Amino acid sequence: MKKLLLVLTIAFSASVVYAGGYRVGVQGHKQLAMGHTGVAVVTSAESAFFNPAGLVYLDGELNVSLGAAVVLSNTSYQNREFGYSAEADNPVGTPFYAYGAYKINDWLSAGLAVYTPYGSRVEWPTDWDGSHLVNQIELSAIFVQPTLAIKISDKLSIGGGPIYVSGAVNFNRNLSRSLTDEAGNRSNVTIDASGINAWGYSVGAMFRPTEDINLGFNYRSKIDMDVERGDGTADFENLPGALAPGFPDGDFTASLPLPAELTFGASFKPADKWLVAFDYTRTFWDAYKSLDVQFFNSAGLSRNPRNYKNSSIYKIGAQYDATQKVTVRAGFYYDESPIRDGFFAPETPRPDSVNFTAGFSYNLNSRWAIDASVLYVHSNEVDNSYDHFVEAGQKLTFGGEYKSNALVAGIGVSYKL
Amino acid sequence: MKNNIKYLAVLALGLFACEPEFDNPIDESGTYSSGSADFTTFVAVGNSLTAGFQDGTVFRSGQQNSFPNIMAEKFALAGGGTFTQPSYADDVNDTGGFLLAGNPLPGFDTRLVIDASQGRPENLNVAPTAEVSSLQATAYNNMGVPGAKSFHLGAPGYGNIDNLAIGAANPYYVRHATTPNATVIGDAVSLNPTFFALWIGNNDILSFATSGGTGVDRTGNPNVLSYGFNDITDPGVFAFTYQGLIDALTANGAKGAVATLPDVTSIPYFTTVPYNPIPMDAQTAALANGGYALYNGGLQFAAANGLITADEAARRTISFSAGQNAVVIVDEDLTNLTGSGIPSYRMATADDLMVLPSLGFIGTFAEPGNPASINGVGVPLADNWVLTATEIQLVRNARTAYNNTIVAIAAANDLAVVDMAVKLEELVSGLRTADGQIYTNNYFDGSSDAVSTAVFSLDGVHPNSRGYAIVADEFIRVINEKYGANVPRVTAGYYPGVTVVPTN
Numbered sequence: 001m002k003k004l005l006l007v008l009t010i011a012f013s014a015s016v017v018y019a020g021g022y023r024v025g026v027q028g029h030k031q032l033a034m035g036h037t038g039v040a041v042v043t044s045a046e047s048a049f050f051n052p053a054g055l056v057y058l059d060g061e062l063n064v065s066l067g068a069a070v071v072l073s074n075t076s077y078q079n080r081e082f083g084y085s086a087e088a089d090n091p092v093g094t095p096f097y098a099y100g101a102y103k104i105n106d107w108l109s110a111g112l113a114v115y116t117p118y119g120s121r122v123e124w125p126t127d128w129d130g131s132h133l134v135n136q137i138e139l140s141a142i143f144v145q146p147t148l149a150i151k152i153s154d155k156l157s158i159g160g161g162p163i164y165v166s167g168a169v170n171f172n173r174n175l176s177r178s179l180t181d182e183a184g185n186r187s188n189v190t191i192d193a194s195g196i197n198a199w200g201y202s203v204g205a206m207f208r209p210t211e212d213i214n215l216g217f218n219y220r221s222k223i224d225m226d227v228e229r230g231d232g233t234a235d236f237e238n239l240p241g242a243l244a245p246g247f248p249d250g251d252f253t254a255s256l257p258l259p260a261e262l263t264f265g266a267s268f269k270p271a272d273k274w275l276v277a278f279d280y281t282r283t284f285w286d287a288y289k290s291l292d293v294q295f296f297n298s299a300g301l302s303r304n305p306r307n308y309k310n311s312s313i314y315k316i317g318a319q320y321d322a323t324q325k326v327t328v329r330a331g332f333y334y335d336e337s338p339i340r341d342g343f344f345a346p347e348t349p350r351p352d353s354v355n356f357t358a359g360f361s362y363n364l365n366s367r368w369a370i371d372a373s374v375l376y377v378h379s380n381e382v383d384n385s386y387d388h389f390v391e392a393g394q395k396l397t398f399g400g401e402y403k404s405n406a407l408v409a410g411i412g413v414s415y416k417l
Numbered sequence: 418m419k420n421n422i423k424y425l426a427v428l429a430l431g432l433f434a435c436e437p438e439f440d441n442p443i444d445e446s447g448t449y450s451s452g453s454a455d456f457t458t459f460v461a462v463g464n465s466l467t468a469g470f471q472d473g474t475v476f477r478s479g480q481q482n483s484f485p486n487i488m489a490e491k492f493a494l495a496g497g498g499t500f501t502q503p504s505y506a507d508d509v510n511d512t513g514g515f516l517l518a519g520n521p522l523p524g525f526d527t528r529l530v531i532d533a534s535q536g537r538p539e540n541l542n543v544a545p546t547a548e549v550s551s552l553q554a555t556a557y558n559n560m561g562v563p564g565a566k567s568f569h570l571g572a573p574g575y576g577n578i579d580n581l582a583i584g585a586a587n588p589y590y591v592r593h594a595t596t597p598n599a600t601v602i603g604d605a606v607s608l609n610p611t612f613f614a615l616w617i618g619n620n621d622i623l624s625f626a627t628s629g630g631t632g633v634d635r636t637g638n639p640n641v642l643s644y645g646f647n648d649i650t651d652p653g654v655f656a657f658t659y660q661g662l663i664d665a666l667t668a669n670g671a672k673g674a675v676a677t678l679p680d681v682t683s684i685p686y687f688t689t690v691p692y693n694p695i696p697m698d699a700q701t702a703a704l705a706n707g708g709y710a711l712y713n714g715g716l717q718f719a720a721a722n723g724l725i726t727a728d729e730a731a732r733r734t735i736s737f738s739a740g741q742n743a744v745v746i747v748d749e750d751l752t753n754l755t756g757s758g759i760p761s762y763r764m765a766t767a768d769d770l771m772v773l774p775s776l777g778f779i780g781t782f783a784e785p786g787n788p789a790s791i792n793g794v795g796v797p798l799a800d801n802w803v804l805t806a807t808e809i810q811l812v813r814n815a816r817t818a819y820n821n822t823i824v825a826i827a828a829a830n831d832l833a834v835v836d837m838a839v840k841l842e843e844l845v846s847g848l849r850t851a852d853g854q855i856y857t858n859n860y861f862d863g864s865s866d867a868v869s870t871a872v873f874s875l876d877g878v879h880p881n882s883r884g885y886a887i888v889a890d891e892f893i894r895v896i897n898e899k900y901g902a903n904v905p906r907v908t909a910g911y912y913p914g915v916t917v918v919p920t921n
Contacts, residue, residue, distance in 0.1 A: 076438070080443050176869055178912060404437050
């Protein structure tokens with residue numbers, strides 16, 4: 001299994017996108033198809049992410065789930081007053097997951113989870129009207145989480161484990177609204193860093209009062225991704241000759257929080273072959289106060305207030321065993337934007353969204369199953385602005401109407417022994 | 418199972434094709450409109466301000482940001498057609514400036530840039546390539562001719578290269594006049610404009626002002642042939658000329674916008690150098706006062722003998738003290754006492770405006786190495802360095818008369834009036850644009866903030882590209898209001914300002 005993980009990690013080293021802020025909610029096709037519920041669901045090794053405490057209740061000695069998805073996302077921007085319009089044609093994102101759980105004995109299970117819950121990939125046309133805020137950005141983070149789950153009784157279990165994160169960032173924007181070199185090319189900077197490491201943890205508990213009802217709780221800690229000096233490069237391009245000596249390429253420091261997430265939920269079996277699940281997730285986005293990038297040349301400290309607020313996701317999903325071989329699933333979730341009015345920056349243009357999911361599993365035999373899911377993310381048109389770009393001591397506004405949508409489609413396999 | 422896959426595939430395909438579409442996309446026709454105006458053929462008539470002149474010249478990239486060209490880009494979303502400008506393709510190195518028969522044309526130097534190694538504006542040290550004698554013989558939508566006064570627009574021969582030598586032609590117009598004896602307004606009207614902008618009259622007062630008032634106020638004298646370059650145009654001539662221009666432009670029923678003329682105190686050419694730029698300690702002040710003891714004594718003598726009032730004697734008395742001191746100037750409007758051997762000196766006051774070039778002159782030695790010959794202290798500044806309060810009043814009187822004419826004729830013809838006088842006045846206290854930036858009429862001060870916010874070019878008179886964007890935005894605002902049009906506005910902050918070079 002380890003070998004397989006390694007291969008996946010390499011193949012999808014640029015993982016990525018979707019959900020409020022820069023959260024990417026694609027952590028398992030079975031659960032994604034059910035509206036990304038799962039804190040109180042025990043069906044596969046996907047529980048390693050959704051609620052480690054559930055692993056002890058899995059059937060079988062060894063459970064493995066692997067999968068990947070493609071994320072197609074687009075954002076349109078327009079400003080009626082000034083006649084500006086632009087479309088972010090975002091590169092395809094490829095989030096993935098790999099979960100394994102092994103039942104050591106009746107009361108103890110061990111697992112390993114590898115997943116990509118955060119990322120963002122937004123590519124606006126170079127030098128567009130908001131290019132002083134962002135031309136393009138790519139964030140990615142791979143989480144590796146060794147997990148232990150302990151059955152306290154047939155009704156109660158707990159689980160958790162440390163999380164090791166490896167992240168990367170690549171971000172380009174123009175240095176100001178008007179600065180160019182002598183040939184008229186806009187002055188810009190690209191910051192790039194990869195292999196940024198950090199640690200966190202995930203803990204969960206599951207309570208099964210009856211055969212048909214499951215309650216679950218999961219908490220994933222905040223993880224600060226700190227770029228230290230020497231971790232990355234800051235590449236300054238197209239400065240006019242008179243200013244270029246003040247802007248040599250170099251390194252930078254920055255910090256981006258991956259916020260803590262608290263989920264609790266319930267699942268129950270209303271009838272034979274049916275499973276219904278509800279999850280509520282609170283994401284503590286208030287950790288994201290400001291994206292501050294410290295350069296070590298004339299660019300100095302770039303302060304970009306974000307001032308995110310905590311946000312909620314309300315999820316519902318159901319599955320139905322249509323035949324012995326086929327299980328179908330569908331779900332819905334409502335994802336609140338953590339972005340306050342006046343802080344709507346085009347690098348994470350995430351308004352509130354309604355999300356529709358569907359999918360199925362096809363059991364090839366008693367051990368192997370194919371899992372597939374699709375997610376359609378719909379956001380209403382929003383009219384918002386970012387009012388905290390500072391030029392010559394004045395806070396400037398950049399805004400307009402934004403509309404985005406995204407489609408996620410993916411496939412994976414599950415194995416049970 | 419097979420059916421499921423099919424269903425999913427169809428669903429997926431349907432969603433792939435679904436780009437985020439706005440309820441009311443602005444790129445849909447009908448979003449923007451020209452209201453009761455018609456922007457099909459937009460022609461702008463005027464002077465340097467219309468031509469996109471900045472940093473002392475017209476250069477290729479700067480011309481792209483002339484205010485009518487910026488307007489035309491926005492008009493294009495509301496039914497506007499192509500907008501042509503005089504060709505500067507031969508300004509190969511984007512320097513501005515002119516050659517005449519291969520030689521640099523005096524007075525038409527390359528554009529001003531900040532030389533970072535010297536920390537001051539200098540003419541870009543690259544040879545100009547634009548040739549006056551390459552005649553384009555084309556009427557353009559942008560008929561802004563730098564240097565033109567109101568009456569020049571209707572003057573035949575103003576674009577005749579043979580008239581250059583006698584000063585009766587303008588090299589800018591020579592390059593594109595359709596025939597040697599064409600007129601600017603004639604060429605403009607030949608395009609059959611459906612909409613026009615007219616901003617003219619600035620030079621009818623400005624050359625007097627920038628020359629420090631060395632010219633003559635010609636109010637009451639309608640004979641323009643008797644005018645010198647630095648004279649103030651008779652308001653009667655201005656009114657007659659302006660009526661003629663409007664008649665020509667509206668002959669086919671075209672609608673348009675006209676602009677008023679700003680006050681001299683709105684432009685950094687007159688507001689950058691303070692009247693009291695000379696720091697002194699008590700000892701130096703005493704020394705400098707010694708140099709004027711004789712003059713001050715003469716004033717007392719003249720007052721005692723009734724040649725001047727005691728008040729004038731006091732106003733003319735030169736007295737330096739520790740701290741910031743006013744410069745000493747020659748003021749030809751003082752009572753002439755030269756018969757008694759007393760020159761017309763006084764110290765400048767806050768009511769006098771020092772012209773921008775005095776920045777590099779005040780404090781220099783008139784005689785090398787002679788500390789008693791400091792210009793502005795031991796040696797009074799000549800008339801051309803200062804626009805005195807009396808001269809400012811002449812400029813204001815004429816400007817008020819011109820603006821009254823502009824507003825009255827516009828009203829009579831139901832045209833939009835863009836009150837640039839008021840708009841530029843806002844710069845004095847700080848003009849706030851929709852994005853939240855605040856712009857002032859300060860001259861570029863070398864700070865990094867000024868790189869982003871300076872709106873006047875280095876010549877101190879003309880806006881830079883960013884400033885022209887403010888002008889274009891104001892035109893559009895007024896046009897939208899007057900004609901019920903919906904033309905998108907302009908963000909000045911996206912336009913370039915000063916050019917800084919490492920060395921020159």
